Amino acid sequence: MKENVSTPIYSITPFTLLDYAHKSACILWFAGCNMRCLYCYNPEIVRGKGSISFEKAIAFLQTRKNLLDAVVFSGGECLLHKNILELIVEVKKMGFLVKIDTNGSKPTILKELIEKQLLDYVALDFKALPYHFEKITQSELFEPFEKSLHLLLKSQVKFEVRTTVHSDLIDEKVARMMVCYLEKNNYTGNYYIQYFKNDVETLGDLGYSSRNLNPETLSTTTIKVHFRG
Ligand code: SF4
Numbered sequence: 001m002k003e004n005v006s007t008p009i010y011s012i013t014p015f016t017l018l019d020y021a022h023k024s025a026c027i028l029w030f031a032g033c034n035m036r037c038l039y040c041y042n043p044e045i046v047r048g049k050g051s052i053s054f055e056k057a058i059a060f061l062q063t064r065k066n067l068l069d070a071v072v073f074s075g076g077e078c079l080l081h082k083n084i085l086e087l088i089v090e091v092k093k094m095g096f097l098v099k100i101d102t103n104g105s106k107p108t109i110l111k112e113l114i115e116k117q118l119l120d121y122v123a124l125d126f127k128a129l130p131y132h133f134e135k136i137t138q139s140e141l142f143e144p145f146e147k148s149l150h151l152l153l154k155s156q157v158k159f160e161v162r163t164t165v166h167s168d169l170i171d172e173k174v175a176r177m178m179v180c181y182l183e184k185n186n187y188t189g190n191y192y193i194q195y196f197k198n199d200v201e202t203l204g205d206l207g208y209s210s211r212n213l214n215p216e217t218l219s220t221t222t223i224k225v226h227f228r229g
Contacts, residue, residue: 005082005083006053007049007052008032008050008053008082009028009029009050009053009054009056010030010031010044010045010048010049010050010051010052010075010076011029011052012027012028012029012052012060013026013027013029014060014064015068019072019074020069020072020097020099023070023097024067025070025072026060026068026070026071027071028057028073028074028078029076030050030074030076030078030080031046031048031050031075032046032048032049032050032075032077032080033046033075033076033080033103034077034080034103034139035077035103035105035127035139035141036138036203036204037136037137038135038136038138038203038204038205038206039136039164039166039169039196039203039204040202040203040204041197041200041202042075042076043201043202043203045076046076054083054086054087054090057087058090058091061096062094066095068096069096069097070096070098070120070121071091071097071098072099072100072101073098073101074100074101075101077102077103077105078100078101078102079100079102079110080105080106084109085109085112085113085116085118088118088119089116097120097121098119098120098121099119099121099122100113100119100121100123101123101125102122102123102124102148103125103127103137103141103145104124104141104145104146104147104148105139105141105144105145105148106144106148107147107148110122110148110151110152111151114151114152114155114157120157120158121157121158121159121160122152122157122158122160123159123160123162124148124149124159124161124162125161126145126149126161126162126178126182127163128142128169128178129142129174129177132169133145135169136169149185149187153185153186153187160189160191161182161187161191162191162192162228163178163191163192164195164196165194165195165196165209165212165213166195166196166206166209167196167212168206168207168209170213171212172212172213172214172217172218175193175213175218176218179191179218179219179220182223183220183222188222188223191223191224191226192225192226192227193213193215193218193225193226193228194228194229195209195211195227197229213225213227215227
């Protein structure tokens, strides 16, 4: 991916109550991604170039001080961007909570953000198990994902793990294996599954996805599976 360094942000959602639990937030959508998930429904963000600079984003956030609780860094993959740490430092100084949505592929910067106590919440995508990670994401980034998971597990940062499910790619058996993987890695708490959205433009050419999973049978004594969307 060739980063547009001066204007890395594709667009800004000025207000949402849906992205950060119990908080009002805005979302900064960062252009570009190092994965190409078949079900990705943000192709224009993943393939596109940004048009908003960090400075412009900061100017916007100045107008939202004391009005919004949080800033969500999403994309694309927000942690790919040069100077992301500096931007997050600025946002924290302004008094906002910081949530990042990440595919887990950048553990080095994630570690730094954790160590500097710059994160209030992380949503980590668990795309797939190693054997079909490449098929689903068209990348070979399972190892960095796993490092990110371990970093978050060792940290005090609140985080969730979530998976997008297309019924052609993840069936009940695979979903069970994914829960098992999380259990083996000592993840406890909520595991969010979001179904593929039919009838939207996606990166890959996938057919209709059915709602094929049962949250009750997937949940275990330590992991509670929830469905979103
Ligand atoms: S769904 Fe995949 S390709 Fe799309 S933004 Fe997330 S990680 Fe990138």
